[in-house]
Amino acid sequence: MKKRYWRCNICNDVHYGIAPPELCPTCQALNAYVEITAEEARKFLGGGPDVTFTPEDFRQAIERFSSGNEFMVNPDAGKVGTLLQGVFENERNHGFKYCPCRLCTKDWEEDLKLVCPCNFKIHETYRGLPNGECWCGLFVRRT
Amino acid sequence: MARLLMFHGRECPHCKKMMPVIEQLEKETGVVFEKYEIWHDEKNADLMRSYKPVIAPKCGGQLRVPTFLNADTNDVICGEVGPDKLKAWTEKK
Numbered sequence: 001m002k003k004r005y006w007r008c009n010i011c012n013d014v015h016y017g018i019a020p021p022e023l024c025p026t027c028q029a030l031n032a033y034v035e036i037t038a039e040e041a042r043k044f045l046g047g048g049p050d051v052t053f054t055p056e057d058f059r060q061a062i063e064r065f066s067s068g069n070e071f072m073v074n075p076d077a078g079k080v081g082t083l084l085q086g087v088f089e090n091e092r093n094h095g096f097k098y099c100p101c102r103l104c105t106k107d108w109e110e111d112l113k114l115v116c117p118c119n120f121k122i123h124e125t126y127r128g129l130p131n132g133e134c135w136c137g138l139f140v141r142r143t
Numbered sequence: 144m145a146r147l148l149m150f151h152g153r154e155c156p157h158c159k160k161m162m163p164v165i166e167q168l169e170k171e172t173g174v175v176f177e178k179y180e181i182w183h184d185e186k187n188a189d190l191m192r193s194y195k196p197v198i199a200p201k202c203g204g205q206l207r208v209p210t211f212l213n214a215d216t217n218d219v220i221c222g223e224v225g226p227d228k229l230k231a232w233t234e235k236k
Contacts, residue, residue, distance in 0.1 A: 079156045082155075082159070083154065083156060086154025086155065086182070089153075089154060089182065090182060093183070100155050100182060101156075101158075101207060101208055102205055102206060103150075103152075103181050103182070103188055103191055103192070103205075103206040103208065105192060105206065106192070113205075114205075123203060135203070137156060
């Protein structure tokens with residue numbers, strides 16, 4: 001199934017997925033999403049406020065992301081600092097916050113799997129391991 | 144002597160950790176690793192991509208660093224590894 005673009009007709013939230021959300025996470029409207037084109041989606045998102053992240057902002061974002069999960073950001077601050085530097089270098093040089101411990105293949109769809117945070121719970125370095133961590137070690141299982 | 148390649152990333156902490164291990168091994172045994180940094184050098188990245196059919200099956204289907212490749216035998220080690228295991232790997236025929 002191909003992902004498509006959807007817009008909430010109440011608050012203009014934009015969703016990219018195979019189906020629209022039933023409940024809009026922003027305005028709580030029910031069944032408010034209508035399909036739009038990629039061009040429209042880009043226009044809606046492009047006109048929004050310019051949100052920029054420093055590595056510290058991103059670190060705080062992934063801390064919040066981890067807080068409700070079974071994993072946490074690696075307590076080794078030195079390692080995290082190196083990794084975030086790499087993530088930001090990759091965004092500057094290659095367009096996305098790619099994992100610094102893997103290499104993109106030039107296949108757009110495939111390379112989206114490398115954007116940090118990735119879906120590391122399926123990695124053999126994490127799945128089923130009591131001390132599991134993502135491949136690069138940015139996220140570790142909470143003990 | 145076998146042609147040994149190491150693919151690494153400048154901001155990969157596992158790669159950084161492996162560097163002194165490699166240097167020590169090179170000093171001790173005379174083996175030489177060709178080192179290719181893959182995020183800041185597109186030629187090196189393309190070289191690693193050219194080995195994808197060999198590397199990916201041993202690296203979770205992806206191109207990951209650090210990766211050690213014996214270009215003569217296509218033997219691959221993916222990820223951080225201890226000095227003894229790496230030494231044994233370099234001695235494999």
